[in-house]
Structures are given as structure tokens and as C-alpha cells.
Amino acid sequence: MKKNMGTLDKALRIIFAALFVALYITGVIRGAIGIVMLLIAAMFLITSILGICPLYSVFGWNTGKKASA
Numbered sequence: 001m002k003k004n005m006g007t008l009d010k011a012l013r014i015i016f017a018a019l020f021v022a023l024y025i026t027g028v029i030r031g032a033i034g035i036v037m038l039l040i041a042a043m044f045l046i047t048s049i050l051g052i053c054p055l056y057s058v059f060g061w062n063t064g065k066k067a068s069a
Contacts, residue, residue, distance in 0.1 A: 003051035006063040010048040017041035017048075 005013075020041040023029045029037055047053045056062065 001052050001054075001057060003064055004056045004062045005047065005051045005053055006065065009053075009063040010051065013044040013048045017044040020044075 018041075020029075020037040024034045024038055051064070053061075
């Protein structure tokens with residue numbers, strides 16, 4: 001798969017992942033919703049590290065640099 005995520009997109013995903021984990025650790029979010037938020041945080045981190053978002057591929061989106069002609 002081609003990389004389809006830009007730097008800003010990656011940074012925002014990492015920030016939100018850290019926020020979700022912090023909310024869970026501090027007990028602000030608990031239970032099933034907390035577990036779902038941790039799973040989303042893990043997904044955000046994995047996609048940020050890889051630079052590939054499968055959902056972007058489905059819709060044909062690309063937040064990365066445009067290929068030069």
C-alpha cells in the first residue's frame with residue numbers, strides 16, 4: 001500500500017491517541033467506552049507509524065504530499 005497520510009494528520013492522530021490514553025488512565029473515561037477509546041488510540045498510533053490509513057484508501061483520500069508531474 002502507498003502511504004496516504006501527511007505530517008499534520010500523523011501528528012493529530014498521535015495527540016488524540018495520547019489524550020485518549022490519558023483520559024483512561026486518569027479515570028475520566030471508564031468501562032466499555034474506555035476500552036473502545038484505547039482501541040481507537042492504538043489504531044491511531046499504528047496508522048501514524050505506518051503512514052497508511054486503510055479507510056483513506058477506500059475513499060481515495062490522501063493527506064500526504066502530491067506527486068510531482
